[in-house]
Amino acid sequence: MNRSRIDQDACETLAGCVTEIEKYTAAELVIVVRARSGHYAHADYLFGALLALLGLVFLLFSPVEFNQYWVLIDVVLLFVLGAYVSSKTEAIRRLLTTGKFRASVARTGAAAMFYEAGIANTSAEMGVLVYVSLFERRLELIADRGVLQAVPSQEWNECLFGLHQAGRDPELEGMLKALRLLGALLAAYLPASDDNPNELPDMPRFEL
Amino acid sequence: MIKAIKRLLTGQHPERVLVFCCVPLLLLILNADVFARVGGGQSYGGGGDGGSGDGAAGAILWLVFQLFRILLYLTIEYPLIGIPLDIIVVAGVFYFFFWRRQRIQTGIFSTATGTAPALENSDIPTGGFVREFDQLRKFDPNFSEIIFTDFCYALYGKAQEARGRGAEALDLYSPYLSDAARSSLVQRNQPGLKEVKGVIVGSMAVSSVRGLETPIVQIGVLFESNYTEVTPNGESSFYIRERWDLERKRDVLSPEPEQARALHCPRCGAPLQRGNAGACAFCNTRIDSGEFQWYVSAITLLDREDRGPLLTADVPEVGTEFPSVFQPGFENARVEFERNHPEFAWNDFYARANLIFSELQAAWSTLNWERARPHETDSIFQMHQYWIDAYRKQNLRNVLDRFAVTAMQPVKIKEDAFYNSITMRIGAQGYDYTVDASGRVVSGSKDRLRHWSEYWTFIRNREAKPVAARADLNCPNCGAPLKVNVSGICAFCNGKITSGEFDWVLSRIEQDESYSG
Numbered sequence: 001m002n003r004s005r006i007d008q009d010a011c012e013t014l015a016g017c018v019t020e021i022e023k024y025t026a027a028e029l030v031i032v033v034r035a036r037s038g039h040y041a042h043a044d045y046l047f048g049a050l051l052a053l054l055g056l057v058f059l060l061f062s063p064v065e066f067n068q069y070w071v072l073i074d075v076v077l078l079f080v081l082g083a084y085v086s087s088k089t090e091a092i093r094r095l096l097t098t099g100k101f102r103a104s105v106a107r108t109g110a111a112a113m114f115y116e117a118g119i120a121n122t123s124a125e126m127g128v129l130v131y132v133s134l135f136e137r138r139l140e141l142i143a144d145r146g147v148l149q150a151v152p153s154q155e156w157n158e159c160l161f162g163l164h165q166a167g168r169d170p171e172l173e174g175m176l177k178a179l180r181l182l183g184a185l186l187a188a189y190l191p192a193s194d195d196n197p198n199e200l201p202d203m204p205r206f207e208l
Numbered sequence: 209m210i211k212a213i214k215r216l217l218t219g220q221h222p223e224r225v226l227v228f229c230c231v232p233l234l235l236l237i238l239n240a241d242v243f244a245r246v247g248g249g250q251s252y253g254g255g256g257d258g259g260s261g262d263g264a265a266g267a268i269l270w271l272v273f274q275l276f277r278i279l280l281y282l283t284i285e286y287p288l289i290g291i292p293l294d295i296i297v298v299a300g301v302f303y304f305f306f307w308r309r310q311r312i313q314t315g316i317f318s319t320a321t322g323t324a325p326a327l328e329n330s331d332i333p334t335g336g337f338v339r340e341f342d343q344l345r346k347f348d349p350n351f352s353e354i355i356f357t358d359f360c361y362a363l364y365g366k367a368q369e370a371r372g373r374g375a376e377a378l379d380l381y382s383p384y385l386s387d388a389a390r391s392s393l394v395q396r397n398q399p400g401l402k403e404v405k406g407v408i409v410g411s412m413a414v415s416s417v418r419g420l421e422t423p424i425v426q427i428g429v430l431f432e433s434n435y436t437e438v439t440p441n442g443e444s445s446f447y448i449r450e451r452w453d454l455e456r457k458r459d460v461l462s463p464e465p466e467q468a469r470a471l472h473c474p475r476c477g478a479p480l481q482r483g484n485a486g487a488c489a490f491c492n493t494r495i496d497s498g499e500f501q502w503y504v505s506a507i508t509l510l511d512r513e514d515r516g517p518l519l520t521a522d523v524p525e526v527g528t529e530f531p532s533v534f535q536p537g538f539e540n541a542r543v544e545f546e547r548n549h550p551e552f553a554w555n556d557f558y559a560r561a562n563l564i565f566s567e568l569q570a571a572w573s574t575l576n577w578e579r580a581r582p583h584e585t586d587s588i589f590q591m592h593q594y595w596i597d598a599y600r601k602q603n604l605r606n607v608l609d610r611f612a613v614t615a616m617q618p619v620k621i622k623e624d625a626f627y628n629s630i631t632m633r634i635g636a637q638g639y640d641y642t643v644d645a646s647g648r649v650v651s652g653s654k655d656r657l658r659h660w661s662e663y664w665t666f667i668r669n670r671e672a673k674p675v676a677a678r679a680d681l682n683c684p685n686c687g688a689p690l691k692v693n694v695s696g697i698c699a700f701c702n703g704k705i706t707s708g709e710f711d712w713v714l715s716r717i718e719q720d721e722s723y724s725g
Binding site for chain 2: 145158
């Protein structure tokens, strides 16, 4: 499910999946898909600086003579060019950031979304956030206390593992499969009551 | 090295990156005259000296700049001298800014040499890690310090015994022990080692909790233990101090107590059994991280001696006069607990605590620790057994004569996913002295009355039948006279009475000066 494959159809398929899951469980599932969770300006600056450094070395050691004014101009131009190219190229940004950093920003983004989307405020603490961050290739699952206290640890951890695996290379089919497993677990331990209010929107939140 | 530089550059601080990148650029530009001389491109040579700025900061910058110039000059003009100097400077800077800082933060020592300087007690915060564990419980409501402790004790004992049977036997625990941890254990095997037996953990203390703001949480645990190694030359006992570094995905849920004994596959819960390529024989998963359960990433041997701890020091009592430390909102917790457990009566509980206290003191003074078995959880019983054995081996006996409980005060009530716990501050007095085999007093005094107080934590399983606490020496399950085996199982009803499944048992003792609530 990379960005090019995110479209209205995928969004509606996920919305249908959420509606189906919530029919059988008291849990409130929210899906959020974001292009990226953090700012990567530092990676852009770094790439710009490296390019500028290379240019400077070339100017200094090249047998061709340059006017000294070109040094400053070229260095600045190369820095700007490098930063711009990096900002448009995911591979460069990925190369210049650690997996740990990307995991951390995805997690921070998910935690912020948990509150911002009101998932933390469901009446019976039944909110579950499935947060997919495409650039970071991470899927974060955050569940409210009511859910964590109801599900058995082993099955929950297995479900978590499956979702994390699906998040490493997000594509629609894998996501749907992992979500259905999550839905089955929630339905088994948090079955829907007669009065099963839909407290949160089923339509996934796409920020691409 | 590359990873370390990457780490530096990939923080959330663009300004750091800019500084990192711009400083060399600036220096290169300022050093244009040097390059010009070297490369022969005189067209953009010139420029003045860097000059010294005003004040100390300016002077330091100037000095650094000049040093950099010299280094650059040497590197280009005399590379045989300059390049080694570059390497030394870069290594020095790296050591100062990264490795040293990391070492200070984590207290991790290299496992390469097998031993490392012993960590001082001061490395463990006085207040413990109550706040960190509470934070962890926000992600994992199942997390219980009681279960974590039991898990560590169980894994420690099993791992030590397994290494006595060879590397293959130890590999069975690969879902819990990393390759590095296992090889660290196997490395200490003596030639011809046949068996490791009598593993007793004397103390276990959490020394660090890190990563709560990241997807992986890490806990450092210090063990003090004693075991016997059997070789063709005979048996030798060792007193060990070591550090285990455990990690786990922060968001997973802790398993139920029966699954947290290092006997099961952390993923599928089946009994530990190795299949192909070290994977679980049942779920076919090879576990090499803390994806599902605590995973030991490193083991560092801190100290290994063949003599026991010093038992004749006369340590003065500290903190007896300190005010009691209550948990925040204790009164509310108490009211709620009483409301949730109508069968609970404080008088019954005090009587049981008193009984346990008296039984333990009597067992301690007579070195008959089996007497204490029905009243303590496995881990604390094992810990006390370590000290009893140490006294026995040195032909010493610590006597608490004419002791009496002088005060009991509940200070903390906690209910986690699996256990209820009550912490009491217990004040007592008695004559505390240590005698050798001939009965001669080697420390303490038979004539000086000693007053002390300690925080005792009692636990009871949340699933326990709601009945009042008992204060007699009968099995809390079947009512028969107390008779348990070494595992804490009643000889009559086969109920395990030391896990708090039937009545309150002692889980932890903390001193006044270290208790933080």
